[in-house]
Each structure stands twice: as structure tokens, then as C-alpha cells.
Amino acid sequence: MTPAKPQRPPAEVTWADELARLAAADDAPRPPGWRLSAKAVRAFVLGDPTLGVEAKFVGQPALVERAMVALATNRGLLLVGEPGTAKSWLSELLAAAISGGSRLVVQGSAATTDDQIKYAWNYALLLAEGPSHRALVPAPLYVAMRDGLVVRFEEITRCPLEVQDGLLSVLSERVLAVPELSGEAAMLDAREGFNVIATANTRDRGVNEMSAALKRRFVFETVFPIPDLPTELALVRREAARLLARAGVPTVPGDDVLEVLVTTFRELRAGETADGHALDRPSTVLSTAEAVSVAHAVGVRAHFLGDGVATAADLVECLSGTVVKESGDDADRLRRYVDRHVRERPGRHWEAFYAARHRLP
Ligand SMILES: Nc1ncnc2c1ncn2[C@@H]1O[C@H](COP(=O)(O)OP(=O)(O)O)[C@@H](O)[C@H]1O
Ligand SMILES: [Mg+2]
Known part of the structure; x- marks a missing residue:
């Protein structure tokens, strides 16, 4: 029997040929750490008939441009809006085009903990060898910082406030402390290309409760339902x-x-x-x-x-x-x-x- 196909391949797999075509034709400037130029990312998201690239997100080009500008700076991007307005979808498309992959995702919920975001330990190795790089099990934020990629943080406002605030130093200093390790290894410096795209539903516990310090480290963009x-x-x-x-x-x-x-x-x-x-x-x-x-x-x-x-x-x-x-x-x-x-x-x-x-x- 042939193995069953995946139910929902990520955007970078579904449109791998488009991404390859865009990369081949891409001579516009790229922000540091990006796989494609900002113009090619925009074409991937909004479509470009001359290159045979399908439109995927339907919305104002200006919104997509502002979102990309935010991601090329040192602030994160927070997409806010009613459920079902394609916030997650837009974040997937942006991550796929900018980093070549959209699967570094933290799903926010009341039960989200720091080790699902940053890193956890392989306890067998930890007990046998003590804290070491080998024993560290990286979570999406760690991988994104280490490899210079975009990490997605879904429904960030559903997380407990102290977990949300765990992002503060990462977003401002661009460094993740691993206090269990010593010396050089205790600090993970984010590489070029790293950034965070978070989403938040206006129907959930509001963005109003998010700390002012964290709000300041995000550019907010509201995604509206399709008007016509x-x-x-x-x-x-x-x-x-x-x-x-x-x-x-x-x-x-x-x-x-x-x-x-x-x-x-x-x-x-x-x-x-x-x-x-x-x-x-x-x-x-x-x-x-x-x-x-x-x-x-x-x-x-x-x-x-x-x-x-x-x-x-x-x-x-x-x-x-x-x-x-x-x-x-x-x-x-x-x-x-x-x-x-x-x-x-x-x-x-x-x-x-x-x-x-x-x-x-
Ligand atoms: N403006 C839009 N552009 C493209 N797809 C949209 C748009 N609005 C809704 N959709 C549809 O909704 C789905 C995505 O919803 P989702 O990203 O999960 O919403 P949200 O994260 O805002 O709750 C898409 O797969 C698409 O079928
Ligand atoms: Mg969503």
C-alpha cells in the first residue's frame, strides 16, 4: 500500500516551485538573513501573474508591506483581528517566503510553558552528564534564534502574562540566556533573519492585558475581514x-x-x-x-x-x-x-x- 499523503502540507511545500522560481529571478535587495528579497516575498504572498505566482492572501498590499518592514527591523510583528481573517495564514506565508519554512510554531494557550517556547532538557542525558549542549532540547524560539529564522507565535494573548513577558529580553537584546550552561554557551545570540510573528484574536483575552513593555516590542497590524x-x-x-x-x-x-x-x-x-x-x-x-x-x-x-x-x-x-x-x-x-x-x-x-x-x- 502506498503511504497516505499528508493532510495539509505547509505553504513552502505546496508552493515549492513558486518559491524556487521567485528565488531564481530575484535580483532585488534582501534584508539580512532573508531567503528572498522583500519584493519577492510580497509577490509570493499577494501573487504575481507575470511570474505565474498565485495570490494567496487577499488583502491590502500596504498591510503586507508594513508587516514585512516590521520583520526586517528589530521589532516583532503582531497580527490582530477577528478569528478567521487569515492571520495565521499570512504568518505562514511570510515565514515560508522569508525563512524558507513555516513550521517553527508555538501554539499559545493557558497551558503554554517556557520550555515549549525556549528549550527543555533530555533528562537522561542531564542526569548522566549534567547540563550540556547535548542535553538541551531546543524549542521553536531557540531554533529560530540559532538559525536566523522566523518563528510564529500563535494566539500569544492566550498565554499567561509571565510567559508572554519571557519574550521581552529576547525581543530587545536579541539574546537568550541559558543559565544552566556556563561560559559562552550560556548566551544564545540571535542570528540575522530571526524575528517573531505573533497572532492574537480580538475575541480572546485581549491584547489590552499584554504588558506595555511587550507591546512596545511589537508592531501591531490589524487584519480585517474581506470587505466586498x-x-x-x-x-x-x-x-x-x-x-x-x-x-x-x-x-x-x-x-x-x-x-x-x-x-x-x-x-x-x-x-x-x-x-x-x-x-x-x-x-x-x-x-x-x-x-x-x-x-x-x-x-x-x-x-x-x-x-x-x-x-x-x-x-x-x-x-x-x-x-x-x-x-x-x-x-x-x-x-x-x-x-x-x-x-x-x-x-x-x-x-x-x-x-x-x-x-x-
Ligand atoms: N484575506 C484572506 N486571504 C486569504 N485567505 C483567507 C482570507 N480570509 C480568510 N481566508 C481563509 O481563511 C483561512 C485562514 O484562516 P486563519 O489563518 O486560520 O485565520 P485566523 O488565524 O485569523 O483565525 C485561509 O486558509 C483561507 O481559506
Ligand atoms: Mg489563527
Whole structure:
């Protein structure tokens, strides 16, 4: 049996050929320690049709440029925003292009400890030989400093404050102390190319609680949801097609079904229909990332359980598990939305959506 393929290769693997092409054509200046010039990094993230490079992050070029400038200086980058606005995705793309790899990641949580960030010990060796380089088990921050790479720190504000503040001296002095070792070995100097990209969700414990000292060492950039329907629709179509292709599903839900999906998401997210009627907003986050997942599910459902053609009725089935997560009230809100606003809409797919409403929870 052939071994199963990885479920989700990192950006540097998925687009290895693009990265190689960009590197080959790259004659612009590179910040110290970067694998590519800033212009080539920008092309990788935002796309460049002349080089056959796909657009991957949809957003303002100015945001991406400011993010890169921050990473080429001695402050870290903190991407802030609602869940599902592609903060993690942007940080992965930047790390892949700047350092050639995006897998040095610390996942922040209430249980994150210093040794998951900096280093731990191999206890057998530690007991046998005492503290030594051999016994030290490097964690992502250590590796990034040692090798001059970008390290990603996901959901940094979910970490205890004292753990967050453990980054202070690293970000300002660019040195990591290893007090257990002596002499030269007790200090790890960060190499050129090292920096930190952190992300934080505005729905979690806020960035407000982050210490002023740490805030000062980061450049903050807010990532906003995609402002217009056509752009969001195109992104959902493209990402769903990519995920479905990986799952061996040959057909992508049609544009009319996707338009019903994205419109529903946008209206529920905004608490207002496109023609200006107020509605009761569900408590769940209805991000673009969630819309992509629902489009993926609709395609999977149609292919594996249906006749291959996705309909708005499949959409109803796949929608409720995404919208209704936190409270039964959300089920009522979704039902009210369909009853009041979808009912009158012209078009075969809106009609099918309305007709399938009995499948809502
Ligand atoms: N502006 C965007 N550009 C590209 N993809 C986006 C964008 N907004 C949302 N997405 C979709 O959302 C997914 C990423 O969400 P993620 O990075 O996990 O969000 P966050 O970290 O902000 O919660 C992407 O894989 C993509 O499918
Ligand atoms: Mg994230």
C-alpha cells in the first residue's frame, strides 16, 4: 500500500516551485538573513501573474508591506483581528517566503510553558552528564534564534502574562540566556533573519492585558475581514476548489450555490441584509475561513452522498453545524433569517435554500 499523503502540507511545500522560481529571478535587495528579497516575498504572498505566482492572501498590499518592514527591523510583528481573517495564514506565508519554512510554531494557550517556547532538557542525558549542549532540547524560539529564522507565535494573548513577558529580553537584546550552561554557551545570540510573528484574536483575552513593555516590542497590524462580496466569493471558490481537489473531489459547488453561501455569511456576520434590513446576529464568528469550510463540506457531501452536484439544500445541511455552536438561540436566529429574508428572494438557489429550511435544527 502506498503511504497516505499528508493532510495539509505547509505553504513552502505546496508552493515549492513558486518559491524556487521567485528565488531564481530575484535580483532585488534582501534584508539580512532573508531567503528572498522583500519584493519577492510580497509577490509570493499577494501573487504575481507575470511570474505565474498565485495570490494567496487577499488583502491590502500596504498591510503586507508594513508587516514585512516590521520583520526586517528589530521589532516583532503582531497580527490582530477577528478569528478567521487569515492571520495565521499570512504568518505562514511570510515565514515560508522569508525563512524558507513555516513550521517553527508555538501554539499559545493557558497551558503554554517556557520550555515549549525556549528549550527543555533530555533528562537522561542531564542526569548522566549534567547540563550540556547535548542535553538541551531546543524549542521553536531557540531554533529560530540559532538559525536566523522566523518563528510564529500563535494566539500569544492566550498565554499567561509571565510567559508572554519571557519574550521581552529576547525581543530587545536579541539574546537568550541559558543559565544552566556556563561560559559562552550560556548566551544564545540571535542570528540575522530571526524575528517573531505573533497572532492574537480580538475575541480572546485581549491584547489590552499584554504588558506595555511587550507591546512596545511589537508592531501591531490589524487584519480585517474581506470587505466586498465578489472578492470573498472568489476566495471561497478558490480555497474550496483547492481543498476539494486534495480530497479527490472533482467538482466544486457552482457559483450560484456559493453565492448563496457567501451572501448568507456576510449578512449574518454584519447583522444586516444587503438591502439594509436589520437582523439578529448569531453569537458565532462567521468568518471567511468558516465559509471556506462550509463550501468544502458542501462539495464533499454532494460528491460522496449525493449525485455530485451540490445544491442549496446541501448547503442548509452543512450550515447549521457552523452557525449553531454556542447557544440554542443561534438556531432560532438562523431560522428567522431564512424565514424572513430568504423567503422572498428571487432565483432558483434561494428558492431551494428556502425549501430545505425544515432541515435546520
Ligand atoms: N484575506 C484572506 N486571504 C486569504 N485567505 C483567507 C482570507 N480570509 C480568510 N481566508 C481563509 O481563511 C483561512 C485562514 O484562516 P486563519 O489563518 O486560520 O485565520 P485566523 O488565524 O485569523 O483565525 C485561509 O486558509 C483561507 O481559506
Ligand atoms: Mg489563527
